[in-house]
Amino acid sequence: MTDxxxxxxxxxxxALGDPRHAEREPAVLLEASNHLAxxxxxxxxxxxxxxxxxxxxxxxxxxxxxxATAAELIHTASLLHDDVIDEGTERRGRPTANARxxxxxxxxxxxxxxxxxxxxxxxLPRTVTTTAIELVAEMTRSAMLEVQARRAxxxxxxxxHAIARGKTGALLAWCGRAPALAKNESDLARSFADCxxxxxxxxxxxxxxxxxxxxxxxxxxxxxxxxxxPSFLIAAARQRDDQLCRDIDAWWDGDGEADELHRLARAxxxxxxxxxxxxxxxxxLAAALDALGEFANHPNGRQxxxxxxxxxxxxxxxxxxxxxxxxxx
Amino acid sequence: MTDxxxxxxxxxxxALGDPRHAEREPAVLLEASNHLAxxxxxxxxxxxxxxxxxxxxxxxxxxxxxxATAAELIHTASLLHDDVIDEGTERRGRPTANARxxxxxxxxxxxxxxxxxxxxxxxLPRTVTTTAIELVAEMTRSAMLEVQARRAxxxxxxxxHAIARGKTGALLAWCGRAPALAKNESDLARSFADCxxxxxxxxxxxxxxxxxxxxxxxxxxxxxxxxxxPSFLIAAARQRDDQLCRDIDAWWDGDGEADELHRLARAxxxxxxxxxxxxxxxxxLAAALDALGEFANHPNGRQxxxxxxxxxxxxxxxxxxxxxxxxxx
Numbered sequence: 001m002t003d004x005x006x007x008x009x010x011x012x013x014x015a016l017g018d019p020r021h022a023e024r025e026p027a028v029l030l031e032a033s034n035h036l037a038x039x040x041x042x043x044x045x046x047x048x049x050x051x052x053x054x055x056x057x058x059x060x061x062x063x064x065x066x067x068a069t070a071a072e073l074i075h076t077a078s079l080l081h082d083d084v085i086d087e088g089t090e091r092r093g094r095p096t097a098n099a100r101x102x103x104x105x106x107x108x109x110x111x112x113x114x115x116x117x118x119x120x121x122x123x124l125p126r127t128v129t130t131t132a133i134e135l136v137a138e139m140t141r142s143a144m145l146e147v148q149a150r151r152a153x154x155x156x157x158x159x160x161h162a163i164a165r166g167k168t169g170a171l172l173a174w175c176g177r178a179p180a181l182a183k184n185e186s187d188l189a190r191s192f193a194d195c196x197x198x199x200x201x202x203x204x205x206x207x208x209x210x211x212x213x214x215x216x217x218x219x220x221x222x223x224x225x226x227x228x229x230p231s232f233l234i235a236a237a238r239q240r241d242d243q244l245c246r247d248i249d250a251w252w253d254g255d256g257e258a259d260e261l262h263r264l265a266r267a268x269x270x271x272x273x274x275x276x277x278x279x280x281x282x283x284x285l286a287a288a289l290d291a292l293g294e295f296a297n298h299p300n301g302r303q304x305x306x307x308x309x310x311x312x313x314x315x316x317x318x319x320x321x322x323x324x325x326x327x328x329x
Numbered sequence: 330m331t332d333x334x335x336x337x338x339x340x341x342x343x344a345l346g347d348p349r350h351a352e353r354e355p356a357v358l359l360e361a362s363n364h365l366a367x368x369x370x371x372x373x374x375x376x377x378x379x380x381x382x383x384x385x386x387x388x389x390x391x392x393x394x395x396x397a398t399a400a401e402l403i404h405t406a407s408l409l410h411d412d413v414i415d416e417g418t419e420r421r422g423r424p425t426a427n428a429r430x431x432x433x434x435x436x437x438x439x440x441x442x443x444x445x446x447x448x449x450x451x452x453l454p455r456t457v458t459t460t461a462i463e464l465v466a467e468m469t470r471s472a473m474l475e476v477q478a479r480r481a482x483x484x485x486x487x488x489x490h491a492i493a494r495g496k497t498g499a500l501l502a503w504c505g506r507a508p509a510l511a512k513n514e515s516d517l518a519r520s521f522a523d524c525x526x527x528x529x530x531x532x533x534x535x536x537x538x539x540x541x542x543x544x545x546x547x548x549x550x551x552x553x554x555x556x557x558x559p560s561f562l563i564a565a566a567r568q569r570d571d572q573l574c575r576d577i578d579a580w581w582d583g584d585g586e587a588d589e590l591h592r593l594a595r596a597x598x599x600x601x602x603x604x605x606x607x608x609x610x611x612x613x614l615a616a617a618l619d620a621l622g623e624f625a626n627h628p629n630g631r632q633x634x635x636x637x638x639x640x641x642x643x644x645x646x647x648x649x650x651x652x653x654x655x656x657x658x
Contacts, residue, residue, distance in 0.1 A: 026470060026473040026474050026477060028473065028477070029469070029470065029473050081436050081437070081440065084413075084432060084436055085432065085433040085436060085437070103413060103414065103432070104414040104473070104476045105473070107410050107413055107414060107436060108410070108414070108469050108472055108473045108476075111410065111443075111465065111469045112466055112469045112470065114440075114443075115462050115463070115465050115466035115469065116466070118462045119459075119462060119463075119466075122459055126455055129458065130448075130451055133444050133447045133448060134444070134448070136440065136444050137441055137444035137445070137448075140358070140437050140440045140441045140444065141355060141358065141441065143437055144355040144357065144358050144433070144434070144437045145355050147433045147437075148355060148357070
């Protein structure tokens with residue numbers, strides 16, 4: 001674990017508070033907040049991104065920790081509410097807050113975690129707070145769009161974009177914007193936000209690609225196809241192949257057989273869609289690097305370049321890996 | 330309707346946005362937000378209080394509208410989430426958002442409404458925003474305490490205080506604090522917050538009193554006793570009469586008969602508790618007037634004095650009204 005991540009983990013725990021020493025809180029809200037926010041499997045992509053961009057503008061390390069904690073907790077708050085909405089039962093290898101406790105605890109701990117996130121920003125210029133509030137509004141709108149798309153079982157690439165922009169792009173954009181705003185660097189704030197936005201979309205498309213193309217045969221395989229989750233890959237396949245689109249519609253509308261799901265996944269995987277998706281990842285990564293500009297040569301900028309290369313390699317790897325095999329489950 | 334309330338209603342609608350012209354929003358979030366926030370039966374106690382305190386410090390009318398809208402929307406957001414938590418089906422004579430739509434819409438419209446509330450405060454000094462965030466955290470904590478108390482079916486006057494402070498007192502306190510902070514009047518902010526806090530507790534005790542003492546025989550009669558809702562009156566009765574306390578516990582623990590509920594309500598009503606409650610209302614109202622100070626002579630201050638007198642008269646009226654009659658429903 002990097003030095004930054006060690007400091008981040010203890011800053012995060014201090015911000016959330018220790019349920020064993022809860023004086024003002026109902027302890028269960030702190031337990032639920034810690035349960036999700038400090039799960040060992042959290043990747044801390046957002047805090048790391050804040051640290052890299054913060055280093056680029058020479059932001060004081062304490063303020064980087066504050067923004068990183070706010071970013072991670074805004075993400076945590078959205079997950080707590082998402083799990084109520086989706087009736088999710090597992091997250092980061094643990095039962096969700098709604099499953100482990102109940103909806104009351106999940107809704108209220110999400111509300112409290114959002115307040116704690118915003119409290120982290122009190123010492124920073126006001127625009128850091130106002131952009132955070134607008135970010136939460138944007139994430140909320142796109143969460144609703146996603147629920148609607150999934151329920152309607154009809155969405156296209158435009159819908160996907162509207163959802164992915166708010167769901168993944170907006171928070172990663174803020175991870176670039178906020179550290180620059182904290183130093184009143186408004187031009188850099190735009191560039192870094194742009195970089196974060198494109199990184200976010202590249203991440204999301206890669207996630208969507210892996211859902212169908214992975215050779216992993218776990219129980220969550222083909223979750224996007226199974227649950228009609230908006231997916232770049234599936235939207236691209238549907239747009240390009242009318243027959244496949246009708247077959248997927250029929251499967252979503254009926255009570256699909258597992259065999260048919262696997263056939264549809266193979267059809268998506270062997271269509272032009274994966275190549276389209278990888279091209280889109282490449283485009284977003286190129287745009288992210290472009291927005292990074294000279295900062296690509298800064299030591300922390302090189303870390304972001306490293307992410308770009310890693311992500312490109314995962315996306316291209318998914319393309320050339322074996323087509324999905326029939327599950328024996 | 331007063332001139333202020335007319336301007337408030339149109340400011341509120343503009344802040345929420347018109348679902349028919351939704352460009353960025355999923356329309357359903359705006360529909361759900363408007364559905365609750367603009368229900369005709371809303372009393373607008375919080376906006377009125379903001380206007381009175383704002384006039385006292387000669388705050389620009391536009392800023393009064395902004396703080397009033399923020400206060401009403403913070404209240405609305407908490408109700409949207411409370412109704413998910415309580416699985417409520419009716420509010421202000423309309424189906425709740427979770428009943429009319431579903432939990433997703435209710436949770437997300439609550440999140441969005443909170444963002445819109447905070448956006449109202451951008452032009453005002455920063456402390457108005459930071460105190461609003463702390464207010465939401467406090468309301469969230471006390472909502473959790475209330476859920477736990479209701480589930481455990483055990484609470485005393487201390488629990489009641491902790492819950493009522495955050496549930497009712499904190500927002501009414503902010504309605505006094507925020508207009509004064511907007512003019513950087515920090516001493517007045519403390520006094521007005523104090524006044525709002527005591528008014529809030531007096532309102533809550535009167536509400537609790539009416540639940541048992543009202544001669545109204547509607548279906549929500551004795552809701553606090555029936556649902557084990559934390560109530561000042563019931564807590565005071567339980568504290569003073571061990572046998573009554575055991576009888577109430579037994580009713581809460583078993584599947585109570587309606588007859589027994591009416592007997593318990595009559596026992597609470599004829600105990601010392603109503604007198605204790607009315608004394609507490611008197612004390613809080615005296616403290617509210619004390620905090621109001623010289624401002625009691627200001628034209629808007631006289632409006633608040635009018636509320637104090639009205640509330641005192643309702644509380645004393647409940648005490649002298651007929652004991653609750655057996656319902657014929």
